[in-house]
Amino acid sequence: MTEIIDCFGHIMPQSVYEKLKEIHPTEAIAAHDEPYFYDVDQRLADMDEFGIDKQVLTLASPPSWLGADPEAALPVVRHANEEIRRIADEHPDRFIPVGTLPFLSGEYLDEFERCIDGLDMAGIQIFSNVDGAPLDSDEFEPFYDAVESRGVPLWMHPQLADYGVTGDSTFYAKVFGWLLDTSVALSRLVFSGVMDRHPDLNLIAHHMCAMVPHFSARIETFYEAREFYPHTDWAELSEPVESYFKRFYGDTVLNGSVSALHCGYEFFGAEHILFGSDYPYGPDHGRLWLGDTESIREMDLTEDESEKILGGNLRSLIA
Amino acid sequence: MTEIIDCFGHIMPQSVYEKLKEIHPTEAIAAHDEPYFYDVDQRLADMDEFGIDKQVLTLASPPSWLGADPEAALPVVRHANEEIRRIADEHPDRFIPVGTLPFLSGEYLDEFERCIDGLDMAGIQIFSNVDGAPLDSDEFEPFYDAVESRGVPLWMHPQLADYGVTGDSTFYAKVFGWLLDTSVALSRLVFSGVMDRHPDLNLIAHHMCAMVPHFSARIETFYEAREFYPHTDWAELSEPVESYFKRFYGDTVLNGSVSALHCGYEFFGAEHILFGSDYPYGPDHGRLWLGDTESIREMDLTEDESEKILGGNLRSLIA
Numbered sequence: 033m034t035e036i037i038d039c040f041g042h043i044m045p046q047s048v049y050e051k052l053k054e055i056h057p058t059e060a061i062a063a064h065d066e067p068y069f070y071d072v073d074q075r076l077a078d079m080d081e082f083g084i085d086k087q088v089l090t091l092a093s094p095p096s097w098l099g100a101d102p103e104a105a106l107p108v109v110r111h112a113n114e115e116i117r118r119i120a121d122e123h124p125d126r127f128i129p130v131g132t133l134p135f136l137s138g139e140y141l142d143e144f145e146r147c148i149d150g151l152d153m154a155g156i157q158i159f160s161n162v163d164g165a166p167l168d169s170d171e172f173e174p175f176y177d178a179v180e181s182r183g184v185p186l187w188m189h190p191q192l193a194d195y196g197v198t199g200d201s202t203f204y205a206k207v208f209g210w211l212l213d214t215s216v217a218l219s220r221l222v223f224s225g226v227m228d229r230h231p232d233l234n235l236i237a238h239h240m241c242a243m244v245p246h247f248s249a250r251i252e253t254f255y256e257a258r259e260f261y262p263h264t265d266w267a268e269l270s271e272p273v274e275s276y277f278k279r280f281y282g283d284t285v286l287n288g289s290v291s292a293l294h295c296g297y298e299f300f301g302a303e304h305i306l307f308g309s310d311y312p313y314g315p316d317h318g319r320l321w322l323g324d325t326e327s328i329r330e331m332d333l334t335e336d337e338s339e340k341i342l343g344g345n346l347r348s349l350i351a
Numbered sequence: 352m353t354e355i356i357d358c359f360g361h362i363m364p365q366s367v368y369e370k371l372k373e374i375h376p377t378e379a380i381a382a383h384d385e386p387y388f389y390d391v392d393q394r395l396a397d398m399d400e401f402g403i404d405k406q407v408l409t410l411a412s413p414p415s416w417l418g419a420d421p422e423a424a425l426p427v428v429r430h431a432n433e434e435i436r437r438i439a440d441e442h443p444d445r446f447i448p449v450g451t452l453p454f455l456s457g458e459y460l461d462e463f464e465r466c467i468d469g470l471d472m473a474g475i476q477i478f479s480n481v482d483g484a485p486l487d488s489d490e491f492e493p494f495y496d497a498v499e500s501r502g503v504p505l506w507m508h509p510q511l512a513d514y515g516v517t518g519d520s521t522f523y524a525k526v527f528g529w530l531l532d533t534s535v536a537l538s539r540l541v542f543s544g545v546m547d548r549h550p551d552l553n554l555i556a557h558h559m560c561a562m563v564p565h566f567s568a569r570i571e572t573f574y575e576a577r578e579f580y581p582h583t584d585w586a587e588l589s590e591p592v593e594s595y596f597k598r599f600y601g602d603t604v605l606n607g608s609v610s611a612l613h614c615g616y617e618f619f620g621a622e623h624i625l626f627g628s629d630y631p632y633g634p635d636h637g638r639l640w641l642g643d644t645e646s647i648r649e650m651d652l653t654e655d656e657s658e659k660i661l662g663g664n665l666r667s668l669i670a
Binding site: 063204206207208209211212215216219220239243245246247248249250251252253254256257260261286287288289291292294295298299314315 | 382523525526527528530531534535538539558562564565566567568569570571572573575576579580605606607608610611613614617618633634
C-alpha cells in the first residue's frame with residue numbers, strides 16, 4: 033500500500049500568529065487567525081478522510097516577512113520552528129516538520145543549523161525573494177554551502193511583492209505574480225551559476241515550478257540570445273541550461289488541472305514531481321486539494337511512477 | 352495545398368523608425384534600426400524558403416510607446432499605418448496589413464476608423480496595457496464598441512513595463528514579464544465584464560495567450576474565491592469563466608515547444624490557435640521560428656485541424 037505524503041502543507045500555530053502580529057501588524061496576515069490554520073485535530077481528521085498518511089508542515093503566510101525587521105523577526109522565527117517541531121513530535125507518524133527562514137544570512141545561518149542539527153527538521157522553507165533581494169545574491173552563498181553540506185532539501189514558496197502589474201489589485205499580483213516570482217527565482221538560481229556551483233542542492237518549488245515547464249523553450253532561447261541583452265550578467269554554464277531546471281522538484285499544486293500536470297511530467301519526469309495540497313489554502317479550507325491525489329491517478333502513469341509522486345520521491349529526498 | 356499564413360510578423364519601416372526616434376529617443380528601440388526589420392526582399396525570400404505564403408504585418412517594437420506623448424505619437428502612428436498599407440499594396444498576395452494603436456481613446460478612435468474604413472486593414476494591434484492603464488478602463492469602452500461593429504480582430508502584443516521583478520535586469524521582465532502582462536490583460540478583459548459586454552470581440556494574443564491555458568484552473572479558482580480578496584471589483588459573469596477565456600485566440604509563438612502547443616490545444620482546441628512566427632524576432636533574425644510550422648506538424652492533428660491552425664482560422668477571422 034502506497035504511503036501518501038502531502039509535501040507542502042501550511043500551518044500557523046496560534047502563538048506564532050500572536051507574536052507575528054506584534055512585529056508585522058498588517059492586514060495581509062489577518063486571514064491566518066482562523067482555526068483551520070492551527071487546529072491539529074481537524075487537520076488530522078481531514079487527512080484521514082482523504083487518505084493522506086503524512087503531511088509536511090511549513091509555516092504559513094509568506095507575506096508576513098516582507099518588510100519585517102530581520103532582528104525583530106528572529107525570535108518569532110525561532111518560536112515558529114520550535115512550535116512546528118512540537119506539533120510534529122505530538123504526532124510523529126503524521127507530520128514532517130520543516131523549518132522556515134525568511135532571511136538567509138547573519139544569525140539566520142545559526143537558525144538554519146539549529147533547525148537541522150538541533151530540531152532535526154527535514155529541511156527548510158525559503159521564499160522566492162529575500163525581502164526583495166534575489167536568491168542569487170552573493171551574500172546567500174554561505175547558506176547554499178550549509179544546505180548542501182547537510183543534504184537537506186529546500187522548499188521554496190512564492191512571496192508577494194509589488195509586481196507593478198497594471199492597476200492596483202492585489203488579486204492579479206497573487207494569481208500571476210506568485211508564478212512570476214517563482215519563475216524568476218528559479219531562473220536566477222540557474223543563470224547566476226548557483227545551481228552550477230552547488231550540484232547537490234535540492235529544491236522543491238510550489239505550483240510545479242510555475243512557468244518553468246511550460247515555457248522552458250522560451251527560457252532557453254533567451255539564455256542563448258543573452259549577448260543581445262544589456263544589463264545581464266550571466267554565468268557561462270558548464271551543462272545545457274535545461275539540465276539545471278530539470279534538477280528542481282515541482283509539487284502538484286496546480287488546482288486540479290491534469291493537463292498542467294502532464295506538462296510538468298513531460299518536463300520533469302515522475303522522479304521530480306511531488307504530491308502537494310497547499311492545505312489549508314484553497315477551496316473548502318484546503319480540503320478540496322487535499323483530495324487532489326485523484327488528478328495524479330488520472331495522469332495514467334505506471335504504478336511505480338504514481339508511488340514516487342505520492343510519497344516515494346519525498347522519502348528519498350529527506351532520507 | 353494548404354495556404355500557410357504567419358499570423359504575427361513584425362516590421363519596422365525605416366522612415367517610421369526615424370520618426371519614432373524623434374519622439375522616443377531611447378535605447379530600447381535602437382535594436383530596430385537593422386535591415387532585417389525593414390528589408391522586404393529579404394523577408395519575402397525567407398518566407399519562400401520556409402514555405403510561408405502570407406504574413407500578417409504588425410508594427411514592431413512595443414516598448415516604443417511606453418511613456419510617449421499621445422499627441423506627439425499620433426502622426427508617427429498614422430505614418431506607420433500608411434507605410435504598412437503601402438508595403439502590403441506592393442505585394443498584395445504576400446502581406447496582410449494590420450494597423451497599430453498604442454492608445455485607444457480620443458483621436459486614436461478616428462485613426463482606428465481610418466485604418467479599417469480608409470486603409471482597409473485586416474485588424475488592429477493593441478498592447479497589453481495602455482501606457483500602464485489596464486485594458487478594462489472605462490474610457491476604452493467606445494473602442495471595443497467600434498471594433499465589434501466593424502467585425503475585425505484585435506492582435507494583442509505584450510508591452511514591457513516596470514514589473515518590479517527582484518533585481519534590475521530587463522531580461523527577466525522580458526522573459527516572464529511579458530507573459531505576466533498578457534495574462535493579466537486577458538483576465539482583466541474577462542473579469543471586468545468587457546468580454547461579456549462584447550460577445551463578438553475577437554482577440555489574438557501572443558505566446559498562446561501566455562499563462563492562460565496552463566493555469567486556467569488556477570485562474571478559475573481565484574475567481575470563484577473572489578469574495579475573500581479585498582480590493583477586487585469583478586463582474587458577475589453570465590457564463591462560466593472558462594468560456595470567456597476560450598473565446599480568445601492564441602498564436603503558436605512558443606519557441607518550438609510541442610508540449611506547450613499541446614497544452615494550448617487541450618484548452619483552446621484547433622479552432623482558436625493560429626500559426627505565428629514572431630519574425631524577425633528570435634534566433635537567426637526570425638528565420639528559426641518562421642520554420643516552426645514543423646512543431647505544428649509534430650502535434651499529430653488531423654489534416655483539417657492543421658489546415659485551420661496554419662491558415663484557415665485567420666482567413667475566417669478576417670473574412
